[in-house]
Amino acid sequence: MNFTHYMPTKVVFGYGALDGLGSEVSALRASRVLAVTDRVMVKTGLVDRVTSRIVPPCDVFDEVEAEPRVEVADAVANKVRERAYDLVVGIGGGSSMDMAKVASCFATNAGSARKYVGNNLFSNRQLPSIMIPTTAGTGAELTVASMVTVDGHKQWIKSPLLLPTVAIVDPEWTLTMPQSVTAATGLDALSHNTESYLSSMANPITDSAALEGMKLAVGNLEKVFADGSDRKAREAMSLAALLGGIALHAKMVYGHSIGYTIATRYRLAHGVSCGLPLPYVIASYSVACAPKMKKLASAYGVDLKTDDSVALGLAAAERARRLVGNLGVPTTMKEIGVPEGDLHALARECVEMYPRQNSPLVFDEESMGHLYEMMWEGRLSS
Ligand SMILES: [Fe+2]
Numbered sequence: 001m002n003f004t005h006y007m008p009t010k011v012v013f014g015y016g017a018l019d020g021l022g023s024e025v026s027a028l029r030a031s032r033v034l035a036v037t038d039r040v041m042v043k044t045g046l047v048d049r050v051t052s053r054i055v056p057p058c059d060v061f062d063e064v065e066a067e068p069r070v071e072v073a074d075a076v077a078n079k080v081r082e083r084a085y086d087l088v089v090g091i092g093g094g095s096s097m098d099m100a101k102v103a104s105c106f107a108t109n110a111g112s113a114r115k116y117v118g119n120n121l122f123s124n125r126q127l128p129s130i131m132i133p134t135t136a137g138t139g140a141e142l143t144v145a146s147m148v149t150v151d152g153h154k155q156w157i158k159s160p161l162l163l164p165t166v167a168i169v170d171p172e173w174t175l176t177m178p179q180s181v182t183a184a185t186g187l188d189a190l191s192h193n194t195e196s197y198l199s200s201m202a203n204p205i206t207d208s209a210a211l212e213g214m215k216l217a218v219g220n221l222e223k224v225f226a227d228g229s230d231r232k233a234r235e236a237m238s239l240a241a242l243l244g245g246i247a248l249h250a251k252m253v254y255g256h257s258i259g260y261t262i263a264t265r266y267r268l269a270h271g272v273s274c275g276l277p278l279p280y281v282i283a284s285y286s287v288a289c290a291p292k293m294k295k296l297a298s299a300y301g302v303d304l305k306t307d308d309s310v311a312l313g314l315a316a317a318e319r320a321r322r323l324v325g326n327l328g329v330p331t332t333m334k335e336i337g338v339p340e341g342d343l344h345a346l347a348r349e350c351v352e353m354y355p356r357q358n359s360p361l362v363f364d365e366e367s368m369g370h371l372y373e374m375m376w377e378g379r380l381s382s
Helices: 017-027 039-043 046-051 070-082 094-106 171-176 179-197 204-226 231-250 254-263 270-275 278-284 290-299 309-326 340-353 365-377
Strands: 010-013 033-036 058-061 087-092 129-133 145-150 153-158 166-169
Touching: 010 017, 010 231, 017 046, 017 129, 017 166, 033 046, 033 070, 033 094, 039 046, 046 058, 046 087, 058 070, 070 094, 070 145, 087 094, 094 129, 094 145, 166 231, 171 231, 179 204, 179 231, 179 254, 179 270, 179 278, 179 290, 179 309, 204 231, 204 290, 204 309, 254 270, 254 278, 254 340, 254 365, 278 309, 278 365, 290 309, 340 365
Parallel strands: 010 166, 033 058, 033 087, 087 129, 129 166
Antiparallel strands: 145 153
């Protein structure tokens, strides 16, 4: 067993963690700070709550959009190169944190954002950064990638240099998340843990995180959906998202790829677009990932006295589909309005645009088309 795993980020977790921001900033000897966020965060007052804890001068870049285009990455690059910033703080969901992460690298690496789309293209060391997630889903505070939309397609800037210096994960921030955001971000966290567990790049560190992350999300997502003020369940979801960030180092399998093909077309939140395929993905990987199915099913709360991986996978998939449905999220492609005649074109886009070399289950256009048909009809087994 050989593996490489990056874990340089200091994690400060728990209710009240944000109170430690000032001391983290001074420990990093920052003299000029750039906060990266979006306008909603500014409007809700969350950005003020963060910047009031930062003593050195702090400017705010608030132009981050959902699924940010590469032009937004260029805008944040221009901003961070304007002055001699020595710390970047990301406040918000995955998009804001992704843009804060690239800003920390663009400060010391010249040229346009497009130049860095791909793997390991930064040559100079990045600025220190602190990430403050305000949802419980993306895990972006602990990952080596930032997503950018290039000419309408999702692409990635990947580098270990994107790993933040500090992640301050305070569940307090998530207590006011609207119900629909709670559902979508929670499904994203569950998908990250589950898909990473099914990846052929999984290692004992990512597996441990993924199993615990799945267990926490399955056990608490319906609770926070029903009662957003449930502090214990919110804390568990923040932890599930954080563990998903660790698990993501194993990379995801085809659930997210499928999600990318439907998110923009059918105006679905990212977490909804990958929550819908999740049950079908679990069921379809039950042979390719047979030795892992017992633990996966157990993390999904399935207590079956069998070693039959197909039965275990199907039971876990059924639990996943019940969970998705209980959150008011569509569980079939038909429900979101995909015309039956489009299924094979979407399947082709999925395998051509978003291939997964780390998937132990290999799909071609035809077998992926079959999976899309199952997702359209709502069939978990063929
Ligand atoms: Fe995701």
